[in-house]
Amino acid sequence: MNLTPIKLYELLYEKFGNLEWWPIDKEYHRKNNSDSRFEIIVGAVLTQNTAWANVEKALSNLKKKQFLEIECINKIDLQSLCELIKPSGFFNQKAKRLKILANYFFEHYDGNLNVFFEKDLHDIREELLNIKGVGPETADSIILYAGNLPTFVVDAYTKRLCRRLPLDTNFSYQDIQLYFEKNLSEQYNGKKLVRVYNDLHASIVNLAKIYCKKKPECAKCPLLSYCNFENKNL
DNA sequence: GTCCAGGGCCGTT
DNA sequence: AACGGCCATGGA
Numbered sequence: 001m002n003l004t005p006i007k008l009y010e011l012l013y014e015k016f017g018n019l020e021w022w023p024i025d026k027e028y029h030r031k032n033n034s035d036s037r038f039e040i041i042v043g044a045v046l047t048q049n050t051a052w053a054n055v056e057k058a059l060s061n062l063k064k065k066q067f068l069e070i071e072c073i074n075k076i077d078l079q080s081l082c083e084l085i086k087p088s089g090f091f092n093q094k095a096k097r098l099k100i101l102a103n104y105f106f107e108h109y110d111g112n113l114n115v116f117f118e119k120d121l122h123d124i125r126e127e128l129l130n131i132k133g134v135g136p137e138t139a140d141s142i143i144l145y146a147g148n149l150p151t152f153v154v155d156a157y158t159k160r161l162c163r164r165l166p167l168d169t170n171f172s173y174q175d176i177q178l179y180f181e182k183n184l185s186e187q188y189n190g191k192k193l194v195r196v197y198n199d200l201h202a203s204i205v206n207l208a209k210i211y212c213k214k215k216p217e218c219a220k221c222p223l224l225s226y227c228n229f230e231n232k233n234l
Numbered sequence: 235g236t237c238c239a240g241g242g243c244c245g246t247t
Numbered sequence: 248a249a250c251g252g253c254c255a256t257g258g259a
Contacts, residue, residue: 044240051239054256089256093243135242155240205240214238 002166003226005183009196012203015222020195021202022145032148037113038070038105040146044138045097046088057087070111073102097133104131117147125151136173144201150193152180153201157208164212164229 020026022040029036042062046055061084062068067076081095088094109116117124124147128139136154143151154176162169162176169179180200188196211221218224 047239048241049239049254050241050256051258053258054239057257087256089239090241090254091256093254097242133242137241141240153240157240201240208240 002168005167005180005200006187008165008167008223009184009200009203011223011226012207013199016199016203016206019199019202019206021198021205032114034111034113035069037117037146038102039068041101041113041142042068042073042098044141044145045094045101045133046085048090048094048138050089054088058085061085061087070102070105070113073098074106074111093133100132101134113146117149121149121151124149136177140177144194144197148194150181150185150197152177152184152197154180155201155205157204157212158201160208160214161204161212164216164227165223166226166228 022029022043029040039059043055043059046058059068065084067073067081067084073081076099078095078099081098082091085091085094085098105111105113105116116127119127121143124143125139128134128142129136134142140151140153143149144153154173158176159171159173161167162171167179169176184196184200185193207221207223211217211223216229218227218229221227
């Protein structure tokens with residue numbers, strides 16, 4: 001029994017519902033203000049290969065000192081920033097990456113992210129990928145969660161599911177992203193499509209954390225009847 | 235003590 | 248193009 005991204009979305013939606021995922025105050029972000037967008041960007045960098053619980057500590061440190069703004073990150077010295085984001089790990093490189101980002105938006109957009117996200121989606125992605133420290137997943141997370149624009153985020157969990165579930169895709173970032181976007185955009189569009197990308201990515205993370213772990217717990221998995229992981233013995 | 239988490243860069247092949 | 252080493256903390 002084969003699966004498609006549309007079917008996967010429907011199954012996981014049934015299980016997890018509306019997640020509206022990014023862990024930030026929803027009302028705050030719904031206003032699409034530049035500060036809430038930047039908070040998401042900072043989180044996207046800090047969570048690179050890092051558990052979210054550790055990221056929260058770092059974000060909380062920044063927030064306490066009211067340093068969670070473009071201008072502040074741009075001005076703060078590297079050592080102090082390292083100290084504040086220490087709990088998120090890889091703090092030396094992440095501090096540099098945050099300063100590069102803050103400086104970029106400060107110089108090119110006068111610190112106003114609303115202007116940045118009004119550009120063409122492909123231009124936005126190109127620009128982000130040209131910033132050192134921003135790879136494909138970080139760029140797409142920023143576009144989807146900070147920009148509320150339709151881009152499907154592929155992460156380690158998504159790749160794992162694509163290996164285990166009968167989905168018709170290769171395992172490279174590009175292939176998976178194109179496959180999901182092509183299929184899902186046949187069914188949904190506009191703001192609904194953004195919601196679907198958001199919820200599906202969130203649902204995949206949920207599923208992978210609870211059931212489809214490295215050492216999977218298939219017995220209670222909601223996708224068990226669709227999965228051929230055990231037969232494939234991957 | 236060991237494993238691993240919502241990656242990306244850089245150098246080598 | 249693809250792969251391996253590296254970066255670092257905190258919770259399970």
